[in-house]
Amino acid sequence: MSTTPADSPAEGPGQPSTGWVDEIHEGVRYGLEAKVVLERQSAFQRICVIDSQRYGKGLLLDGCWMTAEHQERHYHESLVHPALCGAERIERVLVIGGGDGGTARECLRHAGVARLDMVEIDGLVVELCREHLPSMGGSAWSDPRFHLTIGDGIAWVAAAATASYDVVIVDGSDPAGPAAGLFNRVFFEHCRRLLRPGGVFATQSESPEAFRSVHLETVRLLRQVFGHADPLYGWVPMYPSGWWSWTFAATDGPRYRHPDPERAAAVAPACQIWSPRWQGGAFEAVPAAIERELDG
Numbered sequence: 001m002s003t004t005p006a007d008s009p010a011e012g013p014g015q016p017s018t019g020w021v022d023e024i025h026e027g028v029r030y031g032l033e034a035k036v037v038l039e040r041q042s043a044f045q046r047i048c049v050i051d052s053q054r055y056g057k058g059l060l061l062d063g064c065w066m067t068a069e070h071q072e073r074h075y076h077e078s079l080v081h082p083a084l085c086g087a088e089r090i091e092r093v094l095v096i097g098g099g100d101g102g103t104a105r106e107c108l109r110h111a112g113v114a115r116l117d118m119v120e121i122d123g124l125v126v127e128l129c130r131e132h133l134p135s136m137g138g139s140a141w142s143d144p145r146f147h148l149t150i151g152d153g154i155a156w157v158a159a160a161a162t163a164s165y166d167v168v169i170v171d172g173s174d175p176a177g178p179a180a181g182l183f184n185r186v187f188f189e190h191c192r193r194l195l196r197p198g199g200v201f202a203t204q205s206e207s208p209e210a211f212r213s214v215h216l217e218t219v220r221l222l223r224q225v226f227g228h229a230d231p232l233y234g235w236v237p238m239y240p241s242g243w244w245s246w247t248f249a250a251t252d253g254p255r256y257r258h259p260d261p262e263r264a265a266a267v268a269p270a271c272q273i274w275s276p277r278w279q280g281g282a283f284e285a286v287p288a289a290i291e292r293e294l295d296g
Contacts, residue, residue: 021050023065023240025210030065030240034058037132042124049132055238057133059100061125061173065238067100069135074236077274078282079171079202079246080106082232084113085263085276086248086256088198089166091115096153096182098171099125101137107169108143109267116146117165123150154181157190165194170203175214183218188225192251200256205231205247208290210240216293222249223294230254232282234273257283 022031034052041047048060050068058068067075080103084090091114095103099120107116120126126148129136140146149156157168168191172179181187182203191201205218208231215231222229226249236244248256259276268275286294 021048021052021060023060023063025240028210028240030238032058032065032068032238038128040124040128042122044122047122047125047128049128058238059125059129059133064174065240066173067102067133067136068238069133071237072100072102072136073272074234075204075239075244076102076106077271078232078234078244079103079169079204081264081267081271081274082246082248082256082259082279082283083167083169083200083202084110085259085267086250087167087200088255089196090263092165092196093117093167093169094157094160094165094194095119096157096168096170096172097121097179098169100129100133101126101140103169103171104140104143104146105136105138107167108140108145109270110263111266112263113145116143117149118146119149119151119153119156121150121152126150154187157187157194160190160194162193163196166196166199168194168199168201170201172204174206174211183214183221185221185225188221188249192225192249195251198252198255199250201226201249202256203247205245207239207241207243208233208245208287209243212290215245216290219247219294222247225249226251228252228254230257230283231286232279233285234282 020031021034022029034050037049039048045062050058056069059066090112093116095118172182175183206215208215229249231245231247
């Protein structure tokens with residue numbers, strides 16, 4: 001991440017000028033005009049909270065955009081509802097990561113969820129998001145169905161009982177630092193073991209443009225481990241290239257493609273992005289070159 005001054009004047013007496021906050025990769029940078037509210041170093045990563053006119057308050061981890069108030073639904077609704085509307089049952093849900101609370105909030109829109117376990121490695125992320133981005137988690141933090149563990153999600157999955165969850169969702173950051181182990185075969189095999197019959201696994205699977213090789217390898221691995229896995233393509237405006245993907249997997253067929261009508265009807269009115277119609281198109285929006293590489 002870098003910050004650079006902008007040409008805009010200070011916003012008032014004694015107020016600092018707004019600058020540009022950038023996520024930088026080789027040969028390219030993705031920026032937002034914003035003020036840095038705070039920066040803290042946790043035991044795992046550098047945490048930055050920003051405030052922007054365009055997207056409101058947002059979060060970066062180790063210089064990479066994670067979320068922002070006014071566009072987070074693109075990410076969270078796309079990750080959650082195909083899984084929660086596609087699984088046979090949804091009584092028990094596990095979320096790995098998700099420290100901003102948005103994934104938990106969307107899961108708990110479903111009345112059929114009896115218990116949601118969320119395992120987040122960095123307690124400081126949770127603390128700062130609850131303080132500075134309270135709308136992200138909303139009422140999830142106080143929902144009696146919600147159970148938060150601060151700890152290593154990879155170790156949690158390895159130790160959890162077989163067939164203990166109906167849905168497993170991985171809401172991790174990019175495959176580096178504490179999230180590196182969320183993208184390998186051993187972890188995916190443990191997630192498959194945790195699922196009950198009729199269960200669905202979901203994970204963010206990077207940008208098919210900005211991080212093409214990681215995206216392709218993630219989808220291929222999930223197909224090998226689960227038997228059925230498909231990427232869903234959408235957009236997250238502040239992410240590298242703006243074009244993002246989420247991949248869903250199951251052992252008994254692509255049930256994540258077929259939303260339960262009753263569950264879908266119950267949650268769709270509260271959604272800004274997701275609907276059964278949108279989901280259908282997003283699963284079909286596979287570019288020809290990527291389809292050839294995945295099938296080759």
